[in-house]
Amino acid sequence: MKRLILLGPPASGKGTQGNLIEAALGVPTCSTGALLRDEIAADTVLGREAGKYLSKGQLLPDDLMLAAVRGWIERRRGGFILDGFPRTLVQAGALDELLAGWSLEIDAALYLDVSEEVLEERILHRVQCTECRAIFRLGDEVADIETPCPSCGGSLHRRKDDTPETLQLRLEEYRQKTAPLLGFYRDRGNLFRINGDQSSQSVFKEIERVIGKAESKQHS
């Protein structure tokens, strides 16, 4: 199980699970959202363009997004976890084509299914470390935003797009453009639904079970 996709709405836990799977399987994760936020912070040409979309909770145009991730996927084609890509049917088709060029394909698409009430609640309490990128729950795992990161001591911040207004726009983009990918991967027999409403450790345990099952199916 070396080429995995994480699917799910904003704040469904893709980033957290991507990090856990990366540590367990030893394959690198590409978070397209984090990649774009780094470009914005570095004020690159891509970052300036991407910023226009992120601030409005909209997806970047497919050609721009593809250009931004193609090189990363090419370098890591031996094994990777994609967190936040593909997010449209056009991107999924382009990813298939890219992999087919090396006679490769996606092993599994893991769908983190989370109810909208839980998403909203999570987003409004989500803080992230600027150094190690670990995600914490405000008022629970960390007392306040001034608390040093429990993992590395770095400083915590909130994402600019984690507001109730932007969440609604991001959810609308998800329903219209990303949700159709569930049918796309289901039809190919490599969609695995995970109950994302649980604690991150329980979600990860379910992912481990699913990966184990998918691997035995591949080898039978």
Ligand code: AMP
């Ligand atoms: P995320 O951190 O995954 O929630 O992504 C944050 C934002 O980055 C999204 O709301 C989009 O504006 C942009 N983005 C991330 N991945 C993609 C993608 N595959 N296609 C288009 N836009 C993306």
